Amino acid sequence: xxxxxxxxxxxxxxxxxxxxxxxxxxxxxxxxxxxxxxxxxxxxxxxxxxxxxxxxxxxxxxxxxxxxxxxxxxxxxxxxxxxxxxxxxxxxxxxxxxxxxxxxxxxxxxxxxxxxxxxxxxxxxxxxxxxxxxxxxxxxxxxxxxxxxxxxxxxxxxxxxxxxxxxxxxxxxxxxxxxxxxxxxxxxxxxxxxx
Amino acid sequence: xxxxxxxxxxxxxxxxxxxxxxxxxxxxxxxxxxxxxxxxxxxxxxxxxxxxxxxxxxxxxxxxxxxxxxxxxxxxxxxxxxxxxxxxxxxxxxxxxxxxxxxxxxxxxxxxxxxxxxxxxxxxxxxxxx
Numbered sequence: 228x229x230x231x232x233x234x235x236x237x238x239x240x241x242x243x244x245x246x247x248x249x250x251x252x253x254x255x256x257x258x259x260x261x262x263x264x265x266x267x268x269x270x271x272x273x274x275x276x277x278x279x280x281x282x283x284x285x286x287x288x289x290x291x292x293x294x295x296x297x298x299x300x301x302x303x304x305x306x307x308x309x310x311x312x313x314x315x316x317x318x319x320x321x322x323x324x325x326x327x328x329x330x331x332x333x334x335x336x337x338x339x340x341x342x343x344x345x346x347x348x349x350x351x352x353x354x355x356x357x358x359x360x361x362x363x364x365x366x367x368x369x370x371x372x373x374x375x376x377x378x379x380x381x382x383x384x385x386x387x388x389x390x391x392x393x394x395x396x397x398x399x400x401x402x403x404x405x406x407x408x409x410x411x412x413x414x415x416x417x418x419x420x421x422x
Numbered sequence: 423x424x425x426x427x428x429x430x431x432x433x434x435x436x437x438x439x440x441x442x443x444x445x446x447x448x449x450x451x452x453x454x455x456x457x458x459x460x461x462x463x464x465x466x467x468x469x470x471x472x473x474x475x476x477x478x479x480x481x482x483x484x485x486x487x488x489x490x491x492x493x494x495x496x497x498x499x500x501x502x503x504x505x506x507x508x509x510x511x512x513x514x515x516x517x518x519x520x521x522x523x524x525x526x527x528x529x530x531x532x533x534x535x536x537x538x539x540x541x542x543x544x545x546x547x548x549x550x551x552x
Binding site for chain 2: 232233246251316321
């Protein structure tokens with residue numbers, strides 16, 4: 228009898244833990260938007276390779292900044308739609324915590340971009356972008372579905388690799404990261420996590 | 423020795439239960455051993471609502487319904503019971519033209535969950551010591 232009571236108590240605690248974990252997760256990450264961003268990332272890697280940095284840094288930067296803005300805007304619209312379909316709010320709860328965890332690394336990336344360009348260290352940008360975007364996704368992903376932090380870790384690994392490569396080779400890593408990872412994980416999320 | 427410590431854990435659980443204003447005996451026949459539980463929070467859907475709100479400042483009716491995978495009626499009835507017990511605060515508003523109900527855990531609700539967690543832990547300790 229006492230064992231049964233203990234089992235019931237353990238079961239209740241497990242239920243509380245599981246409910247808290249699910250309630251704290253941000254589930255409105257849009258796989259479709261991620262795939263769209265991946266397509267744009269591939270395009271940017273083709274149009275503005277790191278080899279272009281030395282010759283025409285303005286074109287390299289403007290291409291990637293425009294792609295980042297378009298990708299971010301597209302993701303926001305898709306996430307908003309997904310959240311509305313699920314009756315979830317984006318202003319508080321898990322979505323707010325996701326945004327608060329996601330944003331700092333992106334802000335750091337923007338600051339470092341300005342600092343590297345100003346100091347003539349633009350060659351460090353591809354690795355920095357991949358690493359810090361990965362850090363943002365990993366931090367936000369800790370509050371989201373499982374594939375998101377895994378994708379973030381993959382971005383960080385590619386970022387680390389990027390620092391060791393020539394600008395020509397970095398183009399492939401940028402394409403694999405902002406293109407390939409977004410497309411692969413976006414497809415997985417859209418198939419398995421409701422769009 | 424082990425028996426003594428398990429008895430002590432059971433007594434701690436019992437003391438915690440006495441401190442609960444809405445405490446009731448949860449399992450008939452186990453009165454010698456089972457600490458009294460807060461019956462308001464012990465029911466699964468209500469426990470789910472309180473647990474979900476413990477990690478979110480507020481949740482909408484639809485968010486709770488989806489999270490707990492239950493019906494409108496269930497969420498409505500159980501949230502009302504928690505509200506009547508003073509464990510939840512409910513706000514009704516409109517999101518455009520769509521009615522929206524937000525729930526928030528009150529200080530009393532948070533304390534009730536903490537007490538409930540203490541009871542469960544004490545029960546596990548007591549039964550492990552046997």
